[in-house]
Amino acid sequence: MSIEVQYFLSNILFGLAIVIPLYYLLCRYFKKSKKKRKLKFGHYLVAVLIFSIIFFIRWKVSEININKDNDIKEPNQEEKTTTQTTTKKAQNNPNYIGTTPKGYTIEKINGAYYVDGYLVVNKTYPLDSNWVPKNTYKPVTDEICSTCIDNDAYDEWIKMKNDATSIGLNIWIQSGYRSYEYQQGLYEKYVSRDGKQQADTYSARPGHSEHQSGLSFDLNSVNDSFAATDEGKWVQDNAYLYGFIIRYPKDKSNETGYKYEPWHLRYVGKDLASKLYNNGDWITMETYFGIDSRYKD
Ligand SMILES: [Zn+2]
Known part of the structure; x- marks a missing residue:
């Protein structure tokens, strides 16, 4: 199951968890003649039960999917960690310019560019x-x-x-x-x-x-x-x-x-x-x- 499908399903289930108990209560309410319209405690209990069951299913669906993703796509986890580290580095390093597609940090220090700590001069990276x-x-x-x-x-x-x-x-x-x-x-x-x-x-x-x-x-x-x-x-x-x-x-x-x-x-x-x-x-x-x-x- 892809992330998109999981997201879609999760939203649908959330909607159903709200709509179905409400629909149930309205049905029970309008079923009786105008004077006798009143909901009993049991009706509320059933509504809460329906809500809980659908919400539980929704929670299970997203949980199973996350575990599946972890098993299959471990590099994804690594990518996330790299991005987190990069962001952290960027925040702590005033010289940070970016990261190359190969994961090396680009910095600009005193008018010169450094990639992975090595000074680089070429057509893209000039010296001041x-x-x-x-x-x-x-x-x-x-x-x-x-x-x-x-x-x-x-x-x-x-x-x-x-x-x-x-x-x-x-x-x-x-x-x-x-x-x-x-x-x-x-x-x-x-x-x-x-x-x-x-x-x-x-x-x-x-x-x-x-x-x-x-x-x-x-x-x-x-x-x-x-x-x-x-x-x-x-x-x-x-x-x-x-x-x-x-x-x-x-x-x-x-x-x-x-x-x-x-x-x-x-x-x-x-x-x-x-x-x-x-x-x-x-x-x-x-x-x-x-x-x-x-x-x-
Ligand atoms: Zn030369």
């Missing part, structure tokens, strides 16, 4: 124009800075670079932090050269570039051919060991909103990086968290 990374290896003073990288990310980068060197590979940071204003200039330059539609496929709009986060950098050469170099191949399969991900993997542009960028690394920590590595078939942050990467206009 005045957002600047803190706790960087070199404090941010310039518009562009290759070592203005988050301290943890930079530590891991050094380990990664040294390990690469030890097997004869040479990797370096070609482009690290970029300010909002710098990205703005860059984007506008590309738009005037190739048009907005084309520029959007390879350059981020200001606020939407991960380079503003201090958690991302480009390696060696911003060119597709990097993937085929020894360095490119090694990075593809080893970056996760240091907590980095290939942020824009091959054939995932419909998810990330960007074409394949084998040179662009993003620090997320080893835990998430090893999940996203997926034996070389990188899972995007968008798919993992269940979020979009799309400009509003």
Whole structure:
């Protein structure tokens, strides 16, 4: 029995529980001639009895149905709990923005969006124009800075670079932090050269570039051919060991909103990086968290 049928039946029974005893009493009352019209105690008793029986049936119907629902649809109960927890979280958390379809909490803290505690920058989630990374290896003073990288990310980068060197590979940071204003200039330059539609496929709009986060950098050469170099191949399969991900993997542009960028690394920590590595078939942050990467206009 569906919830709708149960609701309908419950309402019908409630109506009957009122109407039938009333009808019974009226029948008893009008049955006699005008002068003798009077209801006895027994009549009231029968009316109450009819009411009680129908009400009891109504109660039983709804009870049986609820138990049935509990047996069959346990996930439903879980869903309810999730919704309750989410509502509770939302009430207690002033940064709460929403929950992704995969159940991760979205927050906005000091001008940046976080999903499940991870900072997310893409076409849907921008950084505020005045957002600047803190706790960087070199404090941010310039518009562009290759070592203005988050301290943890930079530590891991050094380990990664040294390990690469030890097997004869040479990797370096070609482009690290970029300010909002710098990205703005860059984007506008590309738009005037190739048009907005084309520029959007390879350059981020200001606020939407991960380079503003201090958690991302480009390696060696911003060119597709990097993937085929020894360095490119090694990075593809080893970056996760240091907590980095290939942020824009091959054939995932419909998810990330960007074409394949084998040179662009993003620090997320080893835990998430090893999940996203997926034996070389990188899972995007968008798919993992269940979020979009799309400009509003
Ligand atoms: Zn990049």
